[in-house]
Amino acid sequence: MSGKSFAVIGLGQFGMTLAKELANADYDVLAIDDKDENIQEIADTVTYAVRADVREPGILKSLGVQNVDVAIIAVAENMEASITATMQVKDLGVPLVLAKAMNSLHGRILEKIGADQVIYPERSMGIRVARNFTASGFEDVFELSTEFSMAEFRIPGEWVGKSLSEIRLREQHHINLVAVKHGDSVNVNLNPAEKLEAGCILVAVGKNEDLNKFRKPL
The missing domain is CATH 3.30.70.1450 (Regulator of K+ conductance, C-terminal domain)
Known part of the structure; x- marks a missing residue:
């Protein structure tokens, strides 16, 4: 294995699938979501799963997101949470930040605040x-x-x-x-x-x- 570690923030269908696939490939995965049912569904699969509101200042640092190699922001449906989480992980110095976008405008915003790659899942x-x-x-x-x-x-x-x-x-x-x-x-x-x-x-x-x-x- 490459030894890479991932944080997946947001466990909708896209984030949940991605986190499970990474975990099944034997990567270390920190999964974060604000819904208890999503955390319960994935808790036995990933390395660590935690319920948290990413809009809360300093929350990602307290969870150790600064220690991962790749952060994937998958909370596109909530633009405030998407932008806040992207800014937080960039400020924490995560080497590679991928962020899911709902549309081209959202994607341009994410690029401007520092996302290394914007993901359009359907595309x-x-x-x-x-x-x-x-x-x-x-x-x-x-x-x-x-x-x-x-x-x-x-x-x-x-x-x-x-x-x-x-x-x-x-x-x-x-x-x-x-x-x-x-x-x-x-x-x-x-x-x-x-x-x-x-x-x-x-x-x-x-x-x-x-x-x-x-x-x-x-």
């Missing part, structure tokens, strides 16, 4: 679907940030019958295998000595530049 989903069709070799792609993604791809023929320790995926290809799928079965407790079977789907996390090498046959 991004359209791009993701298009990429999935054009990315031969990938069964699915989920962008974690501008630099890292999670991708599913069919096992290359030359890997069939070999173990993870023999393939040395991390050492030779700089990506981390997080799961192996056989039909509807998903194995996340990987045994380095277990032989990989023909037809299985590998789920890996890594830098986009490294994962892109798997879009074409090895």
